[in-house]
Amino acid sequence: MPHRSPGAPGHRGGNYLSGKVIKYYRPKGSAEVRHLIDHGFQAFNAGRLSEACNIFTEKMMLPEHETTVGLTIAGALTPAGLGGCVIEVIERGLVDFIISTGANLYHDLHYALNFSLHRGSPFLDDVELYEEGIIRIYDVLFPATVLLETDKYIRDFLVRSKLSGAMSTSEFHYRLGLDLMEQNPGCEEYSVVAHAAKSGVPIYTSSPGDSSIGMNIAYHELMNGSTLMIDPNRDVNEVCAIILAAKKNGCVILGGGSPKNFYLQGQPTLWEVYGIPKGGNDYFIQFTTDQVVWGGLSGATPAEAVSWGKVNPGVLPDTVVSYVDSTIAFPLFCEYAVGSEHNRRPRKELVHKREALVADLLEQAKKVGDEKPIQDEPAEIDRHR
Numbered sequence: 001m002p003h004r005s006p007g008a009p010g011h012r013g014g015n016y017l018s019g020k021v022i023k024y025y026r027p028k029g030s031a032e033v034r035h036l037i038d039h040g041f042q043a044f045n046a047g048r049l050s051e052a053c054n055i056f057t058e059k060m061m062l063p064e065h066e067t068t069v070g071l072t073i074a075g076a077l078t079p080a081g082l083g084g085c086v087i088e089v090i091e092r093g094l095v096d097f098i099i100s101t102g103a104n105l106y107h108d109l110h111y112a113l114n115f116s117l118h119r120g121s122p123f124l125d126d127v128e129l130y131e132e133g134i135i136r137i138y139d140v141l142f143p144a145t146v147l148l149e150t151d152k153y154i155r156d157f158l159v160r161s162k163l164s165g166a167m168s169t170s171e172f173h174y175r176l177g178l179d180l181m182e183q184n185p186g187c188e189e190y191s192v193v194a195h196a197a198k199s200g201v202p203i204y205t206s207s208p209g210d211s212s213i214g215m216n217i218a219y220h221e222l223m224n225g226s227t228l229m230i231d232p233n234r235d236v237n238e239v240c241a242i243i244l245a246a247k248k249n250g251c252v253i254l255g256g257g258s259p260k261n262f263y264l265q266g267q268p269t270l271w272e273v274y275g276i277p278k279g280g281n282d283y284f285i286q287f288t289t290d291q292v293v294w295g296g297l298s299g300a301t302p303a304e305a306v307s308w309g310k311v312n313p314g315v316l317p318d319t320v321v322s323y324v325d326s327t328i329a330f331p332l333f334c335e336y337a338v339g340s341e342h343n344r345r346p347r348k349e350l351v352h353k354r355e356a357l358v359a360d361l362l363e364q365a366k367k368v369g370d371e372k373p374i375q376d377e378p379a380e381i382d383r384h385r
């Protein structure tokens with residue numbers, strides 16, 4: 001591990017926020033980067049990254065495939081400045097829905113509200129940082145006041161919007177995005193949440209209580225008696241309905257974590273629970289640092305997902321995992337995609353179609369229920385066996 005103890009070279013002492021402000025980087029489609037990926041990235045994980053770029057641009061993006069693309073985001077990517085890549089692929093219609101950790105959406109709000117996160121070092125004295133009121137995410141530094149001010153904005157939004165009752169996270173994030181644009185006109189150019197709302201891209205969170213957004217919703221219930229309730233059932237059904245309606249399904253998975261499974265479970269929800277066989281995901285791209293040997297879902301391969309009916313067994317050549325830090329892989333991947341022939345698609349604006357898609361899911365599921373043969377009464381169990 002590249003660890004240096006506090007005070008060793010690299011310790012900046014004092015002026016912790018003097019590093020450059022982290023800005024969202026927007027990929028431009030650099031021909032040099034494309035050349036590097038096509039000709040320089042030939043083997044090992046560079047080879048897999050090159051393969052991922054090809055699967056995305058030459059297969060998933062082909063207009064005739066009409067692939068519905070889900071992007072999943074785990075790891076602290078918005079604090080690291082990767083929100084600009086996400087905005088670019090949303091704006092170009094290259095992704096149709098997003099499943100993210102709440103943290104990435106919460107930290108995106110700092111950008112929307114014009115607070116600054118700074119480049120720093122991972123080798124600092126955290127006790128000193130604590131005493132100076134500075135928060136550290138690896139080498140990203142910002143004052144604790146950024147958290148307090150962002151939390152205040154969320155609580156003001158909850159009061160102002162009078163949101164009540166049960167709702168999906170996609171609805172909540174859509175309303176939040178609209179509010180951000182109203183409060184800070186133009187912020188959609190530097191906020192994923194705002195840009196997604198503008199472009200009609202639904203954003204889901206697989207564990208809504210697990211972030212400062214969820215923490216402030218909980219506060220609002222306890223302190224203000226709010227009835228607003230994030231309803232994960234709606235999220236499960238909406239994601240499932242989006243997947244069902246797609247001609248082909250494909251995913252770009254950044255990191256692993258619960259967003260990865262929340263996307264992939266859509267196929268088993270269809271065949272195992274609703275009795276609607278969709279055939280599994282058609283394209284699978286993952287950039288991760290997780291290893292398969294630990295047995296966790298984050299590092300599980302597309303081949304393993306076949307056994308669950310999550311990935312179509314016939315499409316394994318169209319699946320790839322590149323074991324690489326996604327703060328490196330994703331900007332390269334996006335540069336490649338933006339510079340490719342199929343670099344823009346009409347946006348599906350699924351946020352406005354969720355109700356109709358869930359109604360279709362219900363109709364198809366009811367049809368399956370009507371067609372099911374009537375089961376014989378289960379034989380009495382011999383308890384003495």
Ligand SMILES: NC(=O)c1ccc[n+]([C@@H]2O[C@H](COP(=O)([O-])OP(=O)(O)OC[C@H]3O[C@@H](n4cnc5c(N)ncnc54)[C@H](O)[C@@H]3O)[C@@H](O)[C@H]2O)c1
Pocket residue numbers: 074075076101102103104106207210211212213254255256257287288289290298324325326327
């Ligand atoms: N204040 C907040 O709102 C806040 C802050 C931090 C985390 N959280 C919550 O904690 C949970 C975990 O957060 P997390 O996603 O940051 O951490 P995590 O460590 O759980 O990472 C999730 C997955 O992504 C992988 N990953 C992480 N960084 C990567 C990288 N650079 N490249 C490739 N793969 C990478 C991990 O190996 C793991 O599989 C989330 O649910 C999040 O919402 C909340």
